[in-house]
Amino acid sequence: MKILVIHGPNLQLLGAREPELYGRASLEEINSSLGEIAQREKVTIEVFQSNHEGEIVDAIGRALGLVDGILINPAAYTHTSVALRDAILSVKIPTVEVHLSNIYAREEFRHTSLIAPVAVGQVSGFGPRSYCLGLEALIYLLRDRLHARH
Numbered sequence: 001m002k003i004l005v006i007h008g009p010n011l012q013l014l015g016a017r018e019p020e021l022y023g024r025a026s027l028e029e030i031n032s033s034l035g036e037i038a039q040r041e042k043v044t045i046e047v048f049q050s051n052h053e054g055e056i057v058d059a060i061g062r063a064l065g066l067v068d069g070i071l072i073n074p075a076a077y078t079h080t081s082v083a084l085r086d087a088i089l090s091v092k093i094p095t096v097e098v099h100l101s102n103i104y105a106r107e108e109f110r111h112t113s114l115i116a117p118v119a120v121g122q123v124s125g126f127g128p129r130s131y132c133l134g135l136e137a138l139i140y141l142l143r144d145r146l147h148a149r150h
Helices: 027-041 053-063 075-079 082-091 129-149
Strands: 002-007 044-049 069-073 095-099 121-124
Touching (some): 002 027, 002 129, 027 129, 053 082, 095 129
């Protein structure tokens, strides 16, 4: 099983950027935690970060036929990107959306996710643990679907 982990814009600044909101964990620390889960669960993860919408859309398109699931923190693109939404919808790869902060407890413009309607689930508000919870949920979902086919 292979899962693509996508980090959206500004997430390379984690640990330094608004730590009171996003925590002190760096992106490298989050990726390390995800790697530990992947190793424990015997899955492979590929990690990708970009600040550019088109690069993220391209990564999703390239994933078709190569990965079983996508874990994505679209960051600010959550609320604005029809292109990301359409890419996820087009590839039909089970996708879990994650956010460090609770987007529904923040500014009103953050309350709408264009990604959530095309994702199998969403985890938000648990800091770096949101990624871990999202990855574990995606793995279990994919395994359940695999077992249901057999």
